[in-house]
Amino acid sequence: MTRKNATTIKDIAQQLKMAPSTVSRALRGSHDINPATRLLVQQVAADLHYTPNPIALSLKEKRSKIIGVVVPEIANNFCAATIAGIEDYAYRKGYHVMIFQSHEEYEREVANVRLLASRRIDGLIISLANNTRRFDHLEEMDTPVVMFDRVYEGLGGPRVVVNDHEGAFRGVEHLLERGCRKIAILSMAPWLSTSQKRLQGYRDALEQYNIPVREEWIVQSCETEAPIEQLFTSGADQPDALFFSMERLAIMSLQVLKKLGLRIPEEVALAGFSDNPASELFSPALTTIRQPTFEIGRQAAELLIAQIDGIATDNQVVQLSTILDVQASSLRNG
Amino acid sequence: MTRKNATTIKDIAQQLKMAPSTVSRALRGSHDINPATRLLVQQVAADLHYTPNPIALSLKEKRSKIIGVVVPEIANNFCAATIAGIEDYAYRKGYHVMIFQSHEEYEREVANVRLLASRRIDGLIISLANNTRRFDHLEEMDTPVVMFDRVYEGLGGPRVVVNDHEGAFRGVEHLLERGCRKIAILSMAPWLSTSQKRLQGYRDALEQYNIPVREEWIVQSCETEAPIEQLFTSGADQPDALFFSMERLAIMSLQVLKKLGLRIPEEVALAGFSDNPASELFSPALTTIRQPTFEIGRQAAELLIAQIDGIATDNQVVQLSTILDVQASSLRNG
DNA sequence: TTGTATGCGTTATCAG
DNA sequence: CTGATAACGCATACAA
Numbered sequence: 125m126t127r128k129n130a131t132t133i134k135d136i137a138q139q140l141k142m143a144p145s146t147v148s149r150a151l152r153g154s155h156d157i158n159p160a161t162r163l164l165v166q167q168v169a170a171d172l173h174y175t176p177n178p179i180a181l182s183l184k185e186k187r188s189k190i191i192g193v194v195v196p197e198i199a200n201n202f203c204a205a206t207i208a209g210i211e212d213y214a215y216r217k218g219y220h221v222m223i224f225q226s227h228e229e230y231e232r233e234v235a236n237v238r239l240l241a242s243r244r245i246d247g248l249i250i251s252l253a254n255n256t257r258r259f260d261h262l263e264e265m266d267t268p269v270v271m272f273d274r275v276y277e278g279l280g281g282p283r284v285v286v287n288d289h290e291g292a293f294r295g296v297e298h299l300l301e302r303g304c305r306k307i308a309i310l311s312m313a314p315w316l317s318t319s320q321k322r323l324q325g326y327r328d329a330l331e332q333y334n335i336p337v338r339e340e341w342i343v344q345s346c347e348t349e350a351p352i353e354q355l356f357t358s359g360a361d362q363p364d365a366l367f368f369s370m371e372r373l374a375i376m377s378l379q380v381l382k383k384l385g386l387r388i389p390e391e392v393a394l395a396g397f398s399d400n401p402a403s404e405l406f407s408p409a410l411t412t413i414r415q416p417t418f419e420i421g422r423q424a425a426e427l428l429i430a431q432i433d434g435i436a437t438d439n440q441v442v443q444l445s446t447i448l449d450v451q452a453s454s455l456r457n458g
Numbered sequence: 459m460t461r462k463n464a465t466t467i468k469d470i471a472q473q474l475k476m477a478p479s480t481v482s483r484a485l486r487g488s489h490d491i492n493p494a495t496r497l498l499v500q501q502v503a504a505d506l507h508y509t510p511n512p513i514a515l516s517l518k519e520k521r522s523k524i525i526g527v528v529v530p531e532i533a534n535n536f537c538a539a540t541i542a543g544i545e546d547y548a549y550r551k552g553y554h555v556m557i558f559q560s561h562e563e564y565e566r567e568v569a570n571v572r573l574l575a576s577r578r579i580d581g582l583i584i585s586l587a588n589n590t591r592r593f594d595h596l597e598e599m600d601t602p603v604v605m606f607d608r609v610y611e612g613l614g615g616p617r618v619v620v621n622d623h624e625g626a627f628r629g630v631e632h633l634l635e636r637g638c639r640k641i642a643i644l645s646m647a648p649w650l651s652t653s654q655k656r657l658q659g660y661r662d663a664l665e666q667y668n669i670p671v672r673e674e675w676i677v678q679s680c681e682t683e684a685p686i687e688q689l690f691t692s693g694a695d696q697p698d699a700l701f702f703s704m705e706r707l708a709i710m711s712l713q714v715l716k717k718l719g720l721r722i723p724e725e726v727a728l729a730g731f732s733d734n735p736a737s738e739l740f741s742p743a744l745t746t747i748r749q750p751t752f753e754i755g756r757q758a759a760e761l762l763i764a765q766i767d768g769i770a771t772d773n774q775v776v777q778l779s780t781i782l783d784v785q786a787s788s789l790r791n792g
Numbered sequence: 793t794t795g796t797a798t799g800c801g802t803t804a805t806c807a808g
Numbered sequence: 809c810t811g812a813t814a815a816c817g818c819a820t821a822c823a824a
Contacts, residue, residue: 129520130578130600132801143811148803156809175576179522180801182513183816186463198541204533211559220577223557225545242509243554244464266464378739405712406739466817477795482819492793514817517800 131172140168151176182244191428192240194224194233194250196274202371202399202417203251206272209421210249217429219246226253228347234261241265247428252276254313254346268431272424274316282427282440284420288318291413291446292325295395296367298411298448300333304365304393308341308355310373319344322369322397346372352380356392368396374403374410397446409451416444465506473502485510516578525762526574528558528567528584530608536705536733536751537585540606543755544583551763553580560587562680568595575599581762586610588647588680602765606758608650616761616774618754622652625747625780626659629729630701632745632782634667638699638727642675642689644707653678656703656731680706686714690726702730708737708744731780743785750778 133151137144142161149157150165151174182188191214195203207223214221222245226233233253238261240248247267252274259276262269272284299307309326312319323342330337341363343351352373356362366381368374374396378388386392388408395411403410423442430437467485471478476495483491484499485508516522525548529537541557548555556579560567567587572595574582581601586608593610596603606618633641643660646653657676664671675697677685686707690696700715702708708730712722720726722742732746757776764771 133803134801144801145803145812146810148801149810152803158809161809177517177801178577179513179516180816181803183511183517183800183818184802184804186816188513198532199535199538201533204538207532208559220556220573222554225542239554243512375736375739378736382739400736402709402712402734402736402740405709405716406736467819468817478817479796479819480794482817483794486819490793495793511817514800515819517802517816518818518820520800 130177131169131174132177133174135172136165136168136174139172140164186244187246188244189219190222190243190245191219191425192222192224192237192243192245192248194226194236194240194248196226196228196251196253197372198223198225200371201401202273202415205399205417206251206421206424209418209423210425211421212418213422213425214429217425219425219429226256228254230256230258237261237265241267247432249424249428252316254316257313257315268428270424270428270431272420274312274318277317280439282431282437282442284424284427284442284444285317286415286420286444286446288321288446289325289328291397291415291448292322292367292369293329294325294448295397295411295413296326296329297332298450299365299367299393299395300329300335302393305335306341306361306363307335307365307367308338308343308363310346310352310366310368310370310377310396311342311344312346312370312373314344319369326367346370346376349376349380352377353384356380356384356386363392365393365395368394368398370396371398371400371403374398374400374412378406404449404451411451412449414447414449416446419444464511465503465508466511467508469506470499470502470508473506474498520578521580522578523553524556524577524579525553525759526556526558526571526577526579526582528560528570528574528582530560530562530585530587531706532557532559534705535735536607536749539733539751540585540755540758543752543757544759545755546752547756547759548763551759553759553763560590562588564590564592571595571599575601581766583758583762586650588650591647591649602762604758604762604765606754608646608652611651614773616765616771616776618758618761618776618778619651620749620754620778620780622655622780623659623662625731625749625782626656626701626703627663628659628782629731629745629747630660630663631666632784633699633701633727633729634663634669636727639669640675640695640697641669641699641701642677642697644680644686644700644702644704644711644730645676645678646680646704646707648678653703660701680704680710683710683714686711687718690714690718690720697726699727699729702728702732704730705732705734705737708732708734708746712740738783738785745785746783748781748783750780753778 133144133147137147147165150162211221224236230253233256248269251272262279269281275283311323327337345351366377368377381388381392398412399415399417403412427437467478467481471481481499484496545555558570564587567590582603585606596613603615609617645657661671679685700711702711715722715726729745733749733751737744737746761771
């Protein structure tokens with residue numbers, strides 16, 4: 125494919141019989157330039173549809189004006205909305221956003237991060253994959269890194285999180301208030317920051333109600349439906365409620381429960397973290413803990429760009445609040 | 459933020475006391491090079507964690523190895539899945555993907571396309587915004603453009619679509635077979651290719667059943683819930699079914715119907731285009747027309763890269779098939 | 793086989 | 809005020 129060569133500063137210079145450097149100055153609005161010349165140059169530049177070549181600029185200025193984003197999965201309301209927040213702030217600041225998906229695989233996450241690094245991005249925003257346990261790929265980065273949602277606290281970089289513990293606590297408390305006493309939790313990989321805090325919130329809520337924690341009712345996996353199914357098929361004593369710590373787990377739970385023919389919420393009540401705007405349309409509507417997704421992304425971008433611009437915000441942690449969105453029909457005594 | 463300067467070919471050359479060009483050749487595996495030298499260079503390159511600077515490469519070779527993607531909305535299962543398909547093929551071919559959202563706004567679409575053009579992307583994959591009626595921004599592109607889903611046929615470029623007419627026809631036919639006789643359609647902007655074909659499928663299905671089309675039951679808007687609400691509040695004669703031609707419209711319909719307290723499917727049956735994997739969990743589960751989303755994206759990327767590589771595929775149209783996913787509970791006589 | 797010189801588009805620096 | 813030159817990192821035609 126032969127592409128038309130875009131007009132360059134040289135083309136303008138040639139047409140005007142002046143030096144490229146003069147054209148460059150005229151276009152940048154430098155002060156020591158004849159107003160007439162400037163006008164002339166700008167006129168011709170407009171005629172020729174000149175746009176500066178960002179690649180040449182990047183090479184010269186050693187920055188790409190590109191922010192890399194790595195998330196587990198775009199097709200997920202939480203991620204999609206945070207990305208929208210990142211974009212919003214970044215574009216306002218003259219940055220472009222390059223989005224990559226780890227598809228919850230450590231190897232793919234590493235490959236993406238390395239790829240972005242070799243692309244000379246100016247900074248990275250990342251939410252870790254479910255099975256990421258090593259962090260060399262982040263420590264190796266020679267540009268600022270901001271983490272959100274699933275963060276690695278050992279890295280010490282700036283991060284944006286929500287009140288995971290409190291959110292989970294209140295969600296579980298809600299199930300308890302509605303009479304559930306045998307609450308299982310669907311969590312993610314135990315090494316993820318969000319898993320730990322949400323799980324602790326769950327434990328603490330049970331403790332407050334003097335209900336012993338049953339370790340066999342703590343499921344730590346977001347990959348398949350099997351562990352969920354097992355909760356309801358393995359023995360006599362089954363949970364009377366499920367608390368999910370992630371949207372994907374909500375969908376999986378519903379699918380499993382429907383498949384097993386269990387009535388919701390009569391036989392099993394449900395609540396948990398989800399930012400799916402359609403979850404109120406589910407059968408039954410789900411009580412969910414909602415996160416300020418857009419704002420999470422916006423804050424992450426802000427922290428990152430502050431770092432890029434040299435404003436030290438190392439180890440800064442922004443914590444935002446969740447909202448408990450109660451749907452009456454999802455609970456027995458609703 | 460001071461970033462560590464990454465190692466360059468020059469660094470390696472200096473350390474080895476040879477010319478940068480020799481290093482360059484050794485790394486590229488050129489033939490006229492001493493095997494010993496090559497090994498040495500590769501060794502040092504590895505030690506110094508050398509990665510070629512893609513920006514310099516782009517400047518030199520006048521290509522960025524970046525594909526631009528502009529879609530209405532990432533937070534949408536159709537878009538997210540097509541993007542996954544695009545990524546899959548593109549990465550395999552050594553391209554990176556830069557994703558932008560138009561948020562269904564023409565102005566934003568134009569801005570994104572121009573931004574990508576100025577970024578010297580190698581090609582563009584786009585699905586048009588709901589209110590895009592002018593196409594200068596696409597005609598201006600000096601790189602290959604592939605459209606999918608919502609395409610502008612006047613541009614004549616390669617495109618990937620589904621059997622929109624047949625999909626809609628079969629969806630509406632299904633409602634008819636289940637006894638619905640007063641079917642309204644929620645469509646998108648009339649100038650969109652998908653709107654036209656799906657609407658025609660609707661018309662043709664009604665005609666086959668000798669049911670006159672009521673123009674007031676053709677809603678062409680995907681922005682607000684108001685037009686949907688009006689269908690059920692304006693007069694005596696109300697539809698007994700809704701056919702939606704887009705996922706977002708499905709969600710909106712459900713929300714409106716619930717708000718109005720209409721029973722589904724007893725009072726109003728629902729069916730339409732959606733790729734939301736959770737729509738079977740809705741109350742009631744929705745009968746949907748599903749698209750081969752991943753494959754659509756893959757094909758689009760394939761067409762684009764073929765064009766970039768100079769393999770002429772101009773005006774090539776790939777049409778894939780939809781699947782009617784019937785959910786018993788969504789229909790009266792199910 | 794290896795080194796030298798040039799250019800990709802831009803701007804900073806210095807000279808005029 | 810404007811022109812010439814060098815440099816960013818790399819690949820390549822040409823010279824040795």
